[in-house]
Amino acid sequence: MRIVIAPDKFKGSLSAPEVCSHLEKGLQRGAGGNLEVLRIPVADGGEGTLDAAVGSGFTRRSALVAGPTGEPVTADFAVRGNEAVIEMAAASGLALLPAGALVGGRPGPAAARTATSLGTGQLIRAALDAGCNRIILGVGGSANTDGGAGVLQGLGARFFDAAGTELPAGGAALAHLDRIDFGGFEPRLKDTRFVLASDVDNPLMGAQGAAAIFGPQKGAKQQDVGLLDAALARFVEVLAREIGHRAIKASEAPGAGAAGGVGYAAIAVLAATRRPGIDVVLEFTGLEQRLAGADLVITGEGSLDEQSLLGKTPMGVARAAAGQGVPVIAVCGRTTLHRNQASAAGFDDVYALTELESNVDRCIAEAAQLLEQLGTQISGRLAANRLARTATTKEDLHV
Ligand SMILES: Nc1ncnc2c1ncn2[C@@H]1O[C@H](COP(=O)(O)OP(=O)(O)O)[C@@H](O)[C@H]1O
Numbered sequence: 001m002r003i004v005i006a007p008d009k010f011k012g013s014l015s016a017p018e019v020c021s022h023l024e025k026g027l028q029r030g031a032g033g034n035l036e037v038l039r040i041p042v043a044d045g046g047e048g049t050l051d052a053a054v055g056s057g058f059t060r061r062s063a064l065v066a067g068p069t070g071e072p073v074t075a076d077f078a079v080r081g082n083e084a085v086i087e088m089a090a091a092s093g094l095a096l097l098p099a100g101a102l103v104g105g106r107p108g109p110a111a112a113r114t115a116t117s118l119g120t121g122q123l124i125r126a127a128l129d130a131g132c133n134r135i136i137l138g139v140g141g142s143a144n145t146d147g148g149a150g151v152l153q154g155l156g157a158r159f160f161d162a163a164g165t166e167l168p169a170g171g172a173a174l175a176h177l178d179r180i181d182f183g184g185f186e187p188r189l190k191d192t193r194f195v196l197a198s199d200v201d202n203p204l205m206g207a208q209g210a211a212a213i214f215g216p217q218k219g220a221k222q223q224d225v226g227l228l229d230a231a232l233a234r235f236v237e238v239l240a241r242e243i244g245h246r247a248i249k250a251s252e253a254p255g256a257g258a259a260g261g262v263g264y265a266a267i268a269v270l271a272a273t274r275r276p277g278i279d280v281v282l283e284f285t286g287l288e289q290r291l292a293g294a295d296l297v298i299t300g301e302g303s304l305d306e307q308s309l310l311g312k313t314p315m316g317v318a319r320a321a322a323g324q325g326v327p328v329i330a331v332c333g334r335t336t337l338h339r340n341q342a343s344a345a346g347f348d349d350v351y352a353l354t355e356l357e358s359n360v361d362r363c364i365a366e367a368a369q370l371l372e373q374l375g376t377q378i379s380g381r382l383a384a385n386r387l388a389r390t391a392t393t394k395e396d397l398h399v
């Protein structure tokens with residue numbers, strides 16, 4: 001029997017490659033090691049996108065870049081031929097904030113105002129140095145609200161105030177922006193194509209913008225949100241002087257507000273095409289083709305819920321599986337979906353770790369072992385031949 005395991009991470013407990021390996025261990029245990037298993041970790045453009053690329057034949061590279069508060073961090077990216085996958089959170093992620101930027105263990109307001117996406121720009125440069133001219137920029141989980149100004153700085157642009165002094169890092173400083181010098185801008189960008197892999201469709205500014213919606217999770221208090229939003233508006237105004245009206249148009253584009261405005265810089269200056277993260281990931285993993293001839297695909301994520309139905313990773317996998325006529329099982333930490341919702345979404349069966357351990361904290365702490373147990377259980381059910389695409393109509397659906 002040929003099984004493809006193509007899950008997203010279980011956020012807070014297991015990375016997608018870990019989900020793959022523990023699930024396979026359990027499945028094989030239940031099947032006496034007789035399964036042919038193909039592991040394809042997937043993601044939605046955010047955290048885990050790099051793992052998905054590496055799991056699909058890209059080579060992991062690393063570069064020393066500036067972290068969100070400027071301190072050096074070693075960030076990975078992935079290369080295959082002339083194509084690179086950059087997960088911006090690897091350089092500018094909220095999770096990289098040093099202890100000094102945290103207040104009570106959470107990002108503080110100073111970090112919200114000053115965090116920069118500089119390291120993401122430096123990673124792009126590292127990808128260019130590696131010979132890439134097609135760059136997939138996976139966004140999300142960022143610490144910055146700087147409109148992607150840091151990305152442009154990392155690529156050679158310089159930002160000045162009216163006195164001709166170079167601006168300090170971060171979104172708030174953009175309130176004092178007077179001029180951007182693109183004189184030293186990376187020339188190789190002219191021949192480089194960017195894809196912005198993002199599921200976030202917020203514009204750059206306003207009530208649905210980067211500062212208002214994602215600022216608070218980065219530590220911004222109400223007054224910081226106002227300040228950052230106004231600073232972003234100033235950035236757009238000054239950029240429009242340099243590159244014309246497209247700077248304004250891009251600020252309204254869906255996705256401009258992704259990753260604190262890295263989406264904006266990518267669309268306005270790097271001419272990035274925005275695509276749903278899951279579509280981009282499924283494409284570079286070649287999932288649909290690799291499903292050909294499979295008897296079953298197992299996907300999943302930490303929480304399978306109503307949000308998942310809006311097109312998150314497991315839905316993308318289910319769609320690809322439907323294209324190949326392959327049955328789909330979802331595994332997850334927990335689920336709020338009813339059986340008819342799961343079935344309408346294309347899942348023939350859903351297994352949650354909470355069925356094995358009702359204490360969610362323990363479920364998270366012991367996810368690896370529980371997932372193995374679940375894998376063994378799934379093997380047992382497969383052996384009993386209880387999986388069929390008609391499961392739901394037979395009232396045989398698991399949840
Ligand atoms: N092992 C686990 N057991 C139970 N619930 C889990 C487990 N791992 C993650 N979760 C739940 O999934 C949530 C994360 O959801 P997930 O789908 O992985 O990511 P996202 O938030 O990006 O959609 C966690 O907050 C937690 O509630």
Ligand SMILES: O=C(O)[C@@H](CO)OP(=O)(O)O
Pocket residue numbers: 046139140141142143200214257258259260
């Ligand atoms: O980085 C961010 O600003 C947000 C939106 O892109 O990311 P996430 O949705 O992962 O919180």
